[in-house]
Amino acid sequence: MAATRVRCCHSNAPFTRLPYTRHRNSPTLPISLNRVDFSALKCSRRLSLPIGDGSSIRNVSGSGCRNIVRAILEEKTEALTEVDEKGFTCVMKFGGSSVASAERMKEVADLILTFPEESPVIVLSAMGKTTNNLLLAGEKAVSCGVSNASEIEELSIIKELHIRTVKELNIDPSVILTYLEELEQLLKGIAMMKELTLRTRDYLVSFGECLSTRIFAAYLNTIGVKARQYDAFEIGFITTDDFTNGDILEATYPAVAKRLYDDWMHDPAVPIVTGFLGKGWKTGAVTTLGRGGSDLTATTIGKALGLKEIQVWKDVDGVLTCDPTIYKRATPVPFLTFDEAAELAYFGAQVLHPQSMRPAREGEIPVRVKNSYNPKAPGTIITKTRDMTKSILTSIVLKRNVTMLDIASTRMLGQVGFLAKVFSIFEELGISVDVVATSEVSISLTLDPSKLWSRELIQQELDHVVEELEKIAVVNLLKGRAIISLIGNVQHSSLILERAFHVLYTKGVNVQMISQGASKVNISFIVNEAEAEGCVQALHKSFFESGDLSELLIQPRLGNGSPIRMQVEN
Numbered sequence: 001m002a003a004t005r006v007r008c009c010h011s012n013a014p015f016t017r018l019p020y021t022r023h024r025n026s027p028t029l030p031i032s033l034n035r036v037d038f039s040a041l042k043c044s045r046r047l048s049l050p051i052g053d054g055s056s057i058r059n060v061s062g063s064g065c066r067n068i069v070r071a072i073l074e075e076k077t078e079a080l081t082e083v084d085e086k087g088f089t090c091v092m093k094f095g096g097s098s099v100a101s102a103e104r105m106k107e108v109a110d111l112i113l114t115f116p117e118e119s120p121v122i123v124l125s126a127m128g129k130t131t132n133n134l135l136l137a138g139e140k141a142v143s144c145g146v147s148n149a150s151e152i153e154e155l156s157i158i159k160e161l162h163i164r165t166v167k168e169l170n171i172d173p174s175v176i177l178t179y180l181e182e183l184e185q186l187l188k189g190i191a192m193m194k195e196l197t198l199r200t201r202d203y204l205v206s207f208g209e210c211l212s213t214r215i216f217a218a219y220l221n222t223i224g225v226k227a228r229q230y231d232a233f234e235i236g237f238i239t240t241d242d243f244t245n246g247d248i249l250e251a252t253y254p255a256v257a258k259r260l261y262d263d264w265m266h267d268p269a270v271p272i273v274t275g276f277l278g279k280g281w282k283t284g285a286v287t288t289l290g291r292g293g294s295d296l297t298a299t300t301i302g303k304a305l306g307l308k309e310i311q312v313w314k315d316v317d318g319v320l321t322c323d324p325t326i327y328k329r330a331t332p333v334p335f336l337t338f339d340e341a342a343e344l345a346y347f348g349a350q351v352l353h354p355q356s357m358r359p360a361r362e363g364e365i366p367v368r369v370k371n372s373y374n375p376k377a378p379g380t381i382i383t384k385t386r387d388m389t390k391s392i393l394t395s396i397v398l399k400r401n402v403t404m405l406d407i408a409s410t411r412m413l414g415q416v417g418f419l420a421k422v423f424s425i426f427e428e429l430g431i432s433v434d435v436v437a438t439s440e441v442s443i444s445l446t447l448d449p450s451k452l453w454s455r456e457l458i459q460q461e462l463d464h465v466v467e468e469l470e471k472i473a474v475v476n477l478l479k480g481r482a483i484i485s486l487i488g489n490v491q492h493s494s495l496i497l498e499r500a501f502h503v504l505y506t507k508g509v510n511v512q513m514i515s516q517g518a519s520k521v522n523i524s525f526i527v528n529e530a531e532a533e534g535c536v537q538a539l540h541k542s543f544f545e546s547g548d549l550s551e552l553l554i555q556p557r558l559g560n561g562s563p564i565r566m567q568v569e570n
């Protein structure tokens, strides 16, 4: 059954389709929508409310809502038309920084309501630094002894933050108290077992999103916006059983779509979904999608529901020309392709989860990166294609803590299968390789440490890799390196390389390896980590702060003399 959208004929103003219920704390809604017999009127009870530019829904609900409800009550329904439509229009994901306190949650609620034309699915991360605190609490629990588990400092921080938030939002604390008690029990269990498996670690961190979404849904209901909380692992987010790094499986898409649409049709309410979490398909246990995985939750929902837009709300004005914590003159990048965004995320720009572009690209759903602290900023829009005519460099990305391996064959020159053998070792050990450069008898590559969660594990794994490789090669392991990736239009690679190497040469920096990605949007090079930040700053100045580089372009021309218009196609 298609849901119905009500539009007012005498005005083309956009209307909200957020479901509203009257609440004792919501004095602005003058007429209870519950009194209206919508089925008799043959229209949805999800009323649409006119809203003026910049005004909040609560300001207009008095007039807009009253007009529509009055029209219905007075049976002047000729003023209203119905538009057949599916339930949801977009997904809005808010990261930890966007929901770090009660104040922030109120602002996010207001922000959602300033988009009356949208009928959103909301995805939330854990509040502020809760995930980090949960991880630290778990690590401390392993060695603190059962009797001390309740006193772990991070547990107190988590309890204090959530209880204070519930109080400040004026909602019933029972929404979270059982969860906080369960969390304490879990830490005691870890203390008793003296071990923290990856499976338990995922269950432990899941408390962060389970708490934040319950609080936010309860708050929306308090202010008269009907909302329903969902744990992703209960509504069809099925993943591989790779704890701490689960991959979303195909079965997720139809399952999530069915559950969200079915509930909406029976009883419309804004879905508030836990980001970052899933359910292992064999174990049935809670899994996580890797750090920052709520972005992936959002894009998965976007694809599952076939939405028109996926919005990820951050604490920065979109994807920037570099990490603002490295160089504060970084500026927003208005347009990106899925390829560019994926490459940028993969090579370390913390702003997006590395896998999050996949569902958006498959579903061809635009992703908008916005700032919840500065909603008026246009942000970044990520789409399949964009005009590349004037694009040279888009963003500079730094990945720290990189380990590089120089592997030289011990056998004869041109040894058949040397490369295959090297890569099979990485495959067997389940280790990702980032940047690769080869010669006939040697190979240099960097390892991706981001998939590993603890330092001990990295060292153990490295020792093992070297041991295996030394069976066929001489191995030189170089730590403390960094990858600088230039995300840009590789059609202009000569110009990019000329500039970049001039900057690095002037700084006296020696590049240890270079690779131009097959994706055609990325040139990466390896430098010493100690020099890396200075390099990014100098490169930024040269590429983004010294005039319009596109004037240097030698335009490829068609036979008739007109410039070729270039597009990047995925």
Ligand SMILES: Nc1ncnc2c1ncn2[C@@H]1O[C@H](COP(=O)(O)OP(=O)(O)O)[C@@H](O)[C@H]1O
Residues within 6 Å of the ligand: 094, 095, 096, 097, 098, 125, 292, 313, 314, 315, 316, 318, 319, 320, 321, 322, 323, 324, 325, 348, 349, 350, 351, 352, 395
């Ligand atoms: N190129 C970049 N553009 C924007 N932000 C970046 C970039 N590189 C790194 N960052 C960092 O990513 C942060 C936003 O991502 P994240 O912390 O995951 O947000 P959230 O927790 O709200 O989802 C920014 O505060 C910024 O420090």
Ligand SMILES: N[C@@H](CC(=O)OP(=O)(O)O)C(=O)O
Residues within 6 Å of the ligand: 094, 095, 096, 097, 125, 126, 131, 132, 208, 275, 276, 290, 291, 292, 293, 294, 295
């Ligand atoms: N809370 C999880 C998942 C997440 O996506 O967080 P954020 O959106 O704040 O990056 C983490 O910290 O990894």
